[in-house]
Amino acid sequence: MRRALAAGSVALVVASSLAACGMSTSAVRTVAFEQELRIPELAPSTLENGVRTFELTARAGETAFPGRDTATGTWGFDDDFLGPTLRAKRGETVAFEIDNTLDENTSVHWHGMHLPAEMDGGPHQEIEPGQTWRPTWTVDQPAASLWYHPHPHGATEEHVYRGLAGMFLLDDDASAAADLPADYGVDDLPLIVQDRQFDDDDQFELSADGSEPGTLGDTIMVNGTVGAYQQVTTDRVRLRLLNGSTARTYAFAFPDREMTLVATGGGLIDAPVDLERIRLAPGERAEIVVPFEPGETVRLRSESVDLGGILIPATAGGNDDFDVLEFRAADELAPTPDPSWPRSVHADHDAVAEADAVNTREFVLNTRQINGERMDMSRTDEVVRVGDTEIWEVRSTQAIPHSFHIHDVQFRVLTIDEEDPPPELAGRKDTIYLEPNRRYRLLMRFEDYADPEMPYMYHCHMLLHEDEGMMGQFVVIEPGQEDAVGLPEDHAHAVD
Ligand SMILES: [Cu+2]
Structure with missing residues (x-):
């Protein structure tokens, strides 16, 4: 159906x-970029x-x-x-x-x-x-x-x-x-990348046939524009990429040049990094700076994407390879400086140290459940003490695409299995794609806003999965407070 x-x-x-x-x-359909x-x-x-x-x-x-x-x-x-x-x-x-x-x-x-x-x-x-x-x-x-x-x-x-x-x-x-292109809509472009499927009456259509990890549309749009082109007037352009799709994961790349990563979803990274491609799952963002030559036309692409398991690509769009957005450079391009930025005055305050972690929690994603439970709005799954630094160990034990998004905080990936994360996963993030059977250790601090009555969410950002219950709730409380959303009996959390 x-x-x-x-x-x-x-x-x-x-x-x-x-x-x-x-x-x-x-x-994915081939379209004219007009x-x-x-x-x-x-x-x-x-x-x-x-x-x-x-x-x-x-x-x-x-x-x-x-x-x-x-x-x-x-x-x-x-x-x-x-x-x-x-x-x-x-x-x-x-x-x-x-x-x-x-x-x-x-x-x-x-x-x-x-x-x-x-x-x-x-x-x-x-x-x-x-x-x-x-x-x-x-x-x-x-x-x-x-x-x-x-x-x-x-x-x-x-x-x-x-x-x-x-x-x-x-x-x-x-x-x-920062020395970064910053003229909104000119050389600093918000790019909301999404896919859609149309029915015979030209209406959006969500698949309900059990497709994993949800509907993969054959029509790609950027900021709602199908077959989009953008005029380029500077020798570098900053792209604020947002995967706004419900299920599709992209591997963004240019056919003939590297891109400079300047920010992950939660902000500027420590120093610019050149990349050939960047994988973004639904909800993930990245800011990249791309060089252009006068008079050229070149397209941002999404290449076949490694979803972390040999069984996954065929059923999850991983083999798709398509153009996303065309850039048409003017015959003369205004020069821009090499990307760089100062350290923020808030950097010390924002830093989170692994040595400060007081708690480690484990999250296992499988069959629309996290830690064996589906979402229940009257159940608190985790109770966190305000001000605490914690490590959340997250893994998917299923060969279909899942991801993990935590509300309220930005985290830093400490390790994936026992390895350091690649540069595109090393900055501040709130959403991360989970390659099956790999252990992601995420470091975060829960600052401010204790409220025993109102929970935050954590969930898979494949939106079909989220809707079908792949979500949990945590409250942030002061020492001495008790969770007032309601704890399950077998899930008692002592907070001192
Ligand atoms: Cu999922």
Whole structure:
């Protein structure tokens, strides 16, 4: 069976015989690169008494995609499809008024953000139709390319697929002083890379045939543009890559040049690193700087991707190899400096030391369960003491793609099995792809915001898996507090 997403309803249609074999559609269509890349607008905000306020409205609309006879029912924030780019500085207090004009509950999760659990926008903060949600917090973390998307209980995949997603850029002293292309939409490009499958009526269609790790669409879009090109006017361009797909993992590369990695999902890395390719699973981000020659045309590609197991590629799109975005360089390119940036004044505060870890927890992902349990909104799985540094050992024991995302914190990968992580996994991150049967040791510190009544989430970011229960909850509490969400009897956590 397949789920066709019409404008406001979910219709079931009979599966094609091809889809019945349990494999996702894996061939990506070849398209002409003739549409100018859409650059999401920077969301307007007001600044009053140190509070930067944004307004967002989740709404339904429609979008005409090239080569389609019929407009596609899509959702967006303040738009027919996708949402504006939010931007704030470290130290600012941000506030939001978020209206839900859809006819079902949604939510807005600030992926990668350090913030109070009640502001996190997970399944405990759903916004009912016609209601307004007003979260607020003070930004206190390094400059980074984060994003926002819905996280309603059991319906995250569908809401993201319909188009509710946008980028959230944070700036700080180091990013402001960096020698990095920073002209938004010109040489500093937000790139939300997604795939979609269309049904016979040109509507988005989620597979419901048991495909792993979810629907792999045959149409690639960047910022909602299919077959996109971007004019280049400088000799280097910064790409803020976001894998905004629900299931597809990409291996981004250029056919003929290296890329310089400058930031992972949680912020700038210690020093630039040249890479031939970078793998990004759903929810992961990276910032790269790419050199261009005058007058050339070149395409960013996604190459066949190593998903960590010989059985995985054929069933999970790993063999796909396709173009993503075309760059058309002008005959004269303005020069830019070599990428570099100063150390942030907050660097000592932000550093997390392995020697400070007071606790190690283990997480095993298998069959839509984490540690043998499916998500239960009334169960607290882990209780963490505020201020503690911990190591979370995470592994998937199943030969299908899984990943691990932790709300509230950015972590550092200490080791993968017993080895040091590669450079693209060595910086601050909040989401990591889990190659099967490998042990990822993640180091993090739970600063601020103790709240015994409201949990944060950790989960697989393959959104079908998340919706089907591959998620758990943790609370952050002060010493002496007790978890008030409700602990299972066999899962007692003593906190002194
Ligand atoms: Cu998963």
